[in-house]
Amino acid sequence: MAECSPWWRRRAREEIGYDIWTLLPIDTCWWLHALATTDSHSAWSQLATCKVRDNTKMLKFSSTTSEIAARYQCDGKEVPKVLWRVRYTGQSLKARAKPSFKTKQQFKRAVELHLNWSNRIPTPFVSLFDTREHAVQWARRHFELGYDDVFLLKIDTAKLGPVFRVRYLVQDSDIHTLLPESMYNDEFLALRKISRRSIIRETFVSCSDEYSSEDSAGRTSEESNEDDDVFAG
Numbered sequence: 001m002a003e004c005s006p007w008w009r010r011r012a013r014e015e016i017g018y019d020i021w022t023l024l025p026i027d028t029c030w031w032l033h034a035l036a037t038t039d040s041h042s043a044w045s046q047l048a049t050c051k052v053r054d055n056t057k058m059l060k061f062s063s064t065t066s067e068i069a070a071r072y073q074c075d076g077k078e079v080p081k082v083l084w085r086v087r088y089t090g091q092s093l094k095a096r097a098k099p100s101f102k103t104k105q106q107f108k109r110a111v112e113l114h115l116n117w118s119n120r121i122p123t124p125f126v127s128l129f130d131t132r133e134h135a136v137q138w139a140r141r142h143f144e145l146g147y148d149d150v151f152l153l154k155i156d157t158a159k160l161g162p163v164f165r166v167r168y169l170v171q172d173s174d175i176h177t178l179l180p181e182s183m184y185n186d187e188f189l190a191l192r193k194i195s196r197r198s199i200i201r202e203t204f205v206s207c208s209d210e211y212s213s214e215d216s217a218g219r220t221s222e223e224s225n226e227d228d229d230v231f232a233g
Helices: 006-016 026-036 041-048 063-072 104-114 132-144 166-172
Strands: 082-087 125-129 151-156 163-165 187-191 199-204
Touching (some): 063 104, 104 125, 104 166, 125 132, 166 187
Antiparallel strands (some): 082 125, 125 187, 151 199
């Protein structure tokens, strides 16, 4: 990230209410400098309404995909600081499909496919849970299916890309699912992947314990190599 003169950031923080510099790509530097020297209230207002969660992630997508994702993603206040992910054999932290939305209908269709448990078409989402209890229940279900290497991941949402809340999508965006509300009420979708650096703790879930026990070989985000994007499945 290019260095930025402190007064630019102070001006942006005063006008917008938060430090937007960390959310902007490097090639926006010249534009932010120009904006900081103007008193155009409309220009600052337009910047303030941009729904960007992590623009460094969004740069990897097409502009149309980014715009459509931004239309539906949660803003920072709507996302819990921590979410939970269940990982087991064959389950990667990277979605099986790359995000590519040309229309809102394509985005909605991708969400509907993701919520269809019998679907075999790859989607660009990775599911997470708001509550640890639900995540543990999901982990135990996979023990019953024969998996013996189930892990519970505690995720720092500040280090994720765009995040969507399933309940909001179903209620407000004309997205349909046959799942009962109890199954998706606390479910969130991360776009494309869960980066390794977002993992706070990896815990082995034991089928004999009431909850779970931390694996002595478990990783934390501080211990992991941040150049590694995802765990293998």
